[in-house]
Amino acid sequence: MRSISFCENYKSFSINGDESRVIRFNPDDPNILVRAEEAQKRISEKQGLLTTVKLRPDGSPVSNSEAASEALREFDDMIRKEINYVFNADVYDTVFAGQSPLCIVGEEKDFLFEAFLKAAMPIIEEGIAEFNAKGMDRIEKYTKGYLK
Template sequence: MQSINFDDGLKSFAINGDENRVIRFNPADPDMMTRYYKALQMLKEAKGSLLSDVNLDTEGNLSEEDKLGEASRAMEETNSLIRKAMNLMFNSDVYDTIFAGQSPFCIVRGKYLFEAFMESLQPVLESEIKAYQKAGEKRMNKYLKEYHK
């Protein structure tokens, strides 16, 4: 089989330094930021949905019937929505790689796991997109300078 070889911009990222948990994507892909913000909206909805669907008593505790029923159903639906958001963002099935079997609602150092991931991803994307824009401007100026004489 023949191959067409070119640099497609894909980069590999180990999750928390674990080389068994690697995701590959092009952080400079302009569509990545669009998908990132779309996923962010989905995650905000998921977070709000989970918190509103669980019925608490006046002391803030789940009733006995809600402990396994409503709360479990809400968590399952919310996890499904988070899986969809993560996989949409990367155009790939990355959910299990990112969360390593944990609930994205685990609280670590005061943040949900999915929030910590999104906050860690954002500066990577912003840096790469700025570099992309700068390179794009340089390339455009190369061709447009003849018209600015």
């Protein structure tokens, strides 16, 4: 089979310096911000699932009720889907390494998924700034004849 080879600009990032936990995505993809906004809206809409569930610091429910467990499972599945959607890759298992995305972490007491997104956003913003600096000139070059 022949191969079509070209630069996709994927970059590799280790999670917290652990070389066995590496994710790959294109931080210069301008649509990553669109996907992040869409995911944030869906996550906000679903946070209501957790209003009746009391959590321990590790993200597990205080109550062992079936309803609490089901709400956590649904939220976890939704976070998996949305995190993978934002990065356009299957990064969830590598990022969270078996932990609940609802673990409370850090001095700011963020959910684990929030801490990850806060750490990833500067990398993405840097990539988008590079796209804006270099990419817009190229887009204009090819579209100026069509714009009035």
